[in-house]
Amino acid sequence: MYTCARICIKVHFSFYFLLKMVKIHVLIACLLMANYFMLHQAIIPPQNLTTDLSALLEFKSHISLDPFGFLDNWSSTTFVCNWTGISCAFKSQRVTALNLSNWSLRGIIPPHLGNLTFLTSLDFSHNNFSGFIPLQLANLISLKQMNVGYNNLSGEIPSWFGNLQEIRFLLLNNNAFSGAIPLSLGNISNLEKLNLGYNLLEGNIPKGIGNLSNLRTLTFRGNQLTGSIPSGIFNISLEEIDFAENSLSGTLPIDICNHQLKQIKGLNLSVNQFQGEIPSELYNCRDLEHVSLSYNQFNGRIPRTLGYLVKLKDLSLGGNIFTGVNSISTSNLCSYLGVMRKFANSVFVHLQSYLHFYSFLAIPKLHCNLCYVKILCDALLSIFSPR
Ligand SMILES: *[C@@H]1O[C@H](CO)[C@@H](O)[C@H](O)[C@H]1NC(C)=O
Ligand SMILES: *[C@@H]1O[C@H](CO)[C@@H](O)[C@H](O)[C@H]1NC(C)=O
Ligand SMILES: *[C@@H]1O[C@H](CO)[C@@H](O)[C@H](O)[C@H]1NC(C)=O
Ligand SMILES: *[C@@H]1O[C@H](CO)[C@@H](O)[C@H](O)[C@H]1NC(C)=O
Ligand SMILES: *[C@@H]1O[C@H](CO)[C@@H](O)[C@H](O)[C@H]1NC(C)=O
Numbered sequence: 288m289y290t291c292a293r294i295c296i297k298v299h300f301s302f303y304f305l306l307k308m309v310k311i312h313v314l315i316a317c318l319l320m321a322n323y324f325m326l327h328q329a330i331i332p333p334q335n336l337t338t339d340l341s342a343l344l345e346f347k348s349h350i351s352l353d354p355f356g357f358l359d360n361w362s363s364t365t366f367v368c369n370w371t372g373i374s375c376a377f378k379s380q381r382v383t384a385l386n387l388s389n390w391s392l393r394g395i396i397p398p399h400l401g402n403l404t405f406l407t408s409l410d411f412s413h414n415n416f417s418g419f420i421p422l423q424l425a426n427l428i429s430l431k432q433m434n435v436g437y438n439n440l441s442g443e444i445p446s447w448f449g450n451l452q453e454i455r456f457l458l459l460n461n462n463a464f465s466g467a468i469p470l471s472l473g474n475i476s477n478l479e480k481l482n483l484g485y486n487l488l489e490g491n492i493p494k495g496i497g498n499l500s501n502l503r504t505l506t507f508r509g510n511q512l513t514g515s516i517p518s519g520i521f522n523i524s525l526e527e528i529d530f531a532e533n534s535l536s537g538t539l540p541i542d543i544c545n546h547q548l549k550q551i552k553g554l555n556l557s558v559n560q561f562q563g564e565i566p567s568e569l570y571n572c573r574d575l576e577h578v579s580l581s582y583n584q585f586n587g588r589i590p591r592t593l594g595y596l597v598k599l600k601d602l603s604l605g606g607n608i609f610t611g612v613n614s615i616s617t618s619n620l621c622s623y624l625g626v627m628r629k630f631a632n633s634v635f636v637h638l639q640s641y642l643h644f645y646s647f648l649a650i651p652k653l654h655c656n657l658c659y660v661k662i663l664c665d666a667l668l669s670i671f672s673p674r
């Protein structure tokens with residue numbers, strides 16, 4: 288940089304009596320060069336396994352509790368790649384995976400972990416890590432999976448995750464992350480599984496999430512998210528959507544299953560503020576096994592076409608405001624449900640709102656296991672008919 292600055296000054300002087308434009312251009316070029324060197328210096332990856340060793344020892348020194356002594360043999364007297372929970376690449380001899388899952392560790396994640404630049408997999412799940420995810424982890428550009436679920440991490444979800452283009456599995460669930468879901472997550476185009484469940488997240492679901500065409504599992508359950516579901520999400524080949532226990536609203540698209548969503552197996556939107564009718568086209572998602580729409584403000588009639596979902600194992604519709612519920616008689620209910628006799632598998636049908644009328648009966652849910660809905664109806668009749 289010194290040299291560059293000197294050249295800059297020299298160039299500045301020699302061009303002083305010449306065109307002003309030339310002078311400015313050279314200055315800009317010099318500034319850009321200086322900037323480039325600074326940036327480059329900051330991101331030069333550490334060079335060998337010794338760096339990994341010191342990063343991991345630094346990490347160990349930030350662990351305040353290791354009740355089962357998993358880190359006991361993490362010492363410079365033994366070979367790093369033989370330490371418990373560590374994997375190295377055979378060729379590069381660098382640490383590529385760190386799996387400390389379920390070790391009951393307590394501590395913080397120190398910035399030094401950002402030096403493990405060959406890391407492709409990091410699993411800290413089921414521990415007691417607290418504090419923030421340090422900015423230096425943005426250097427882990429080879430990460431393919433990161434699981435810090437079930438800890439006590441807080442702060443906002445770092446927006447630099449958007450730069451970790453290789454990430455396929457990003458699990459940040461069951462922590463104390465707050466703030467909004469960063470828009471940059473919509474840039475991780477390889478993402479297959481995103482679990483942000485059970486945090487303190489608020490705001491809307493970013494539209495860009497609907498651009499993640501490789502997503503298969505998407506879980507935002509147990510936050511304070513508001514607004515509607517971006518339409519793009521219904522055009523991803525998702526297998527599981529779990530947005531339960533938020534404050535999401537809006538209606539479900541009528542053509543919900545006409546695009547890429549066809550292969551969905553699990554849809555859980557329970558305990559939100561969705562409204563409108565349940566789309567009768569839902570039966571076009573033929574692989575559905577679990578549908579939970581309970582505790583929303585869905586209205587209208589329950590579509591009989593749900594009876595075509597032959598793989599369905601669990602249907603929860605209670606706690607909504609379907610019409611005709613209070614006027615339906617027990618025998619009507621049974622003939623209505625009889626249409627659904629295609630439920631050939633074990634089916635759990637939870638229709639609390641249908642039974643709301645019979646609220647003297649404290650049945651939390653009707654278990655209709657290994658039976659046709661007809662048997663459920665018979666059971667209902669035997670409950671409701673006077674002996
Ligand atoms: C790693 O690099 C450092 C310098 O950055 C050097 O001192 C050390 O000997 C190297 N270690 C190995 C194992 O190559
Ligand atoms: C690592 O462990 C293996 C198997 O226990 C052993 O054969 C090998 O010598 C160890 N490597 C080093 C460098 O200590
Ligand atoms: C560290 O301990 C684990 C189990 O406690 C053992 O499997 C592993 O071989 C040990 N590694 C070294 C380098 O002693
Ligand atoms: C970490 O190890 C646990 C078992 O100890 C395993 O279930 C889990 O899949 C591993 N994580 C990764 C990312 O491989
Ligand atoms: C964690 O380890 C305990 C004890 O080994 C085991 O009982 C428990 O199932 C494990 N939990 C997870 C999530 O792996």
Ligand SMILES: *[C@@H]1O[C@H](CO)[C@@H](O)[C@H](O)[C@H]1NC(C)=O
Pocket residue numbers: 391392413414415
């Ligand atoms: C985390 O710490 C709390 C409080 O000490 C304890 O109750 C809990 O069992 C710990 N969780 C794990 C996964 O170790």
Ligand SMILES: *[C@@H]1O[C@H](CO)[C@@H](O)[C@H](O)[C@H]1NC(C)=O
Pocket residue numbers: 333338341342398399400401402423
């Ligand atoms: C590793 O990271 C820490 C903190 O981010 C830094 O102070 C240190 O110089 C880095 N490099 C090496 C080679 O340990």
Ligand SMILES: *[C@@H]1O[C@H](CO)[C@@H](O)[C@H](O)[C@H]1NC(C)=O
Pocket residue numbers: 415417418439441
């Ligand atoms: C979780 O972290 C907060 C600070 O971020 C701390 O006050 C609290 O005690 C931690 N809880 C556990 C169980 O470690």
Ligand SMILES: *[C@@H]1O[C@H](CO)[C@@H](O)[C@H](O)[C@H]1NC(C)=O
Pocket residue numbers: 449470471472474
């Ligand atoms: C997504 O990536 C593009 C190109 O790398 C960048 O221009 C854009 O700012 C990023 N968007 C967000 C929200 O980070």
Ligand SMILES: *[C@@H]1O[C@H](CO)[C@@H](O)[C@H](O)[C@H]1NC(C)=O
Pocket residue numbers: 473494495496498
């Ligand atoms: C989604 O992707 C398209 C095409 O790559 C892009 O034009 C659009 O800005 C992206 N939307 C968001 C919200 O990132």
Ligand SMILES: *[C@@H]1O[C@H](CO)[C@@H](O)[C@H](O)[C@H]1NC(C)=O
Pocket residue numbers: 500522546547
């Ligand atoms: C759904 O996504 C596909 C690409 O996966 C795209 O070609 C199509 O236009 C999208 N349809 C809608 C309705 O957004």
Ligand SMILES: *[C@@H]1O[C@H](CO)[C@@H](O)[C@H](O)[C@H]1NC(C)=O
Pocket residue numbers: 531532555556557558577578579601
């Ligand atoms: C859907 O979410 C609700 C509310 O959290 C939960 O009670 C129910 O078990 C979930 N259903 C499935 C199939 O996971």
